[in-house]
Amino acid sequence: MSPLSSAQAGSLPGVTRQWPAEPPGAAPASPTARVKWLAAPSSAAWLEQAIAHPDLLLLDHAHCERKAASYAMQLLFRYPADEALAVVLSPLAREELEHFERVLALMQQRGIPLRPLPAPPYGSSLVALVRRQDPGRKLDSLLVAGLIEARSHERMALLAAHSPDPVLRELYVDLLASEARHFGLYWLLCEDRWPRAQVVERLEQLAGAEAELLAGFWPEPRFHS
Numbered sequence: 001m002s003p004l005s006s007a008q009a010g011s012l013p014g015v016t017r018q019w020p021a022e023p024p025g026a027a028p029a030s031p032t033a034r035v036k037w038l039a040a041p042s043s044a045a046w047l048e049q050a051i052a053h054p055d056l057l058l059l060d061h062a063h064c065e066r067k068a069a070s071y072a073m074q075l076l077f078r079y080p081a082d083e084a085l086a087v088v089l090s091p092l093a094r095e096e097l098e099h100f101e102r103v104l105a106l107m108q109q110r111g112i113p114l115r116p117l118p119a120p121p122y123g124s125s126l127v128a129l130v131r132r133q134d135p136g137r138k139l140d141s142l143l144v145a146g147l148i149e150a151r152s153h154e155r156m157a158l159l160a161a162h163s164p165d166p167v168l169r170e171l172y173v174d175l176l177a178s179e180a181r182h183f184g185l186y187w188l189l190c191e192d193r194w195p196r197a198q199v200v201e202r203l204e205q206l207a208g209a210e211a212e213l214l215a216g217f218w219p220e221p222r223f224h225s
């Protein structure tokens with residue numbers, strides 16, 4: 001079974017619907033149907049590199065959680081009158097900060113200092129694909145956020161299955177459900193605002209670009225490289 005195959009409605013306030021989980025497969029009409037987020041799986045080379053550099057990956061993971069919170073906050077501020085968006089993204093941002101705190105605590109236990117880390121072009125390249133004008137800007141922003149969440153989920157599932165470190169395996173297992181919930185939430189935010197066919201068409205374009213960004217091997221171990 002794909003590590004991305006299940007996602008259930010979770011504990012975030014105001015969220016009671018189920019959302020679509022990672023496919024494979026085409027996107028049917030039901031809001032609870034499965035949706036294909038990722039156009040290609042992560043490579044074995046990425047997993048091998050990630051497992052070989054657990055401390056560096058933890059540091060990058062901390063930055064990723066903080067950036068995920070920041071991105072949700074940016075959307076909250078950019079669309080201050082979108083109450084339904086706020087109901088979903090405010091608790092999501094808090095949850096990402098909780099993840100950041102958990103990773104940071106493990107780093108402190110292990111004597112890994114928090115320090116800046118140059119980011120690969122993945123995130124900035126995805127954001128560059130976001131259209132400049134609304135409503136396209138809003139749809140693209142939500143889909144880019146969902147894609148990053150889906151990739152995080154896929155890679156955490158790989159690490160949960162293959163890391164030789166039991167503490168790290170436990171960390172990734174614990175975070176998996178949240179990340180699945182997050183890409184599901186971003187999907188629902190899109191589907192509540194645009195026709196499903198329009199969302200799927202744009203997601204396919206962005207997912208193809210996301211997979212291309214990861215096609216080359218990045219020499220520095222990073223969560224999204």
Ligand SMILES: [Fe+2]
Nearest residue numbers: 065068096099
């Ligand atoms: Fe997270």
Ligand SMILES: [Fe+2]
Nearest residue numbers: 068149179182
């Ligand atoms: Fe997340």
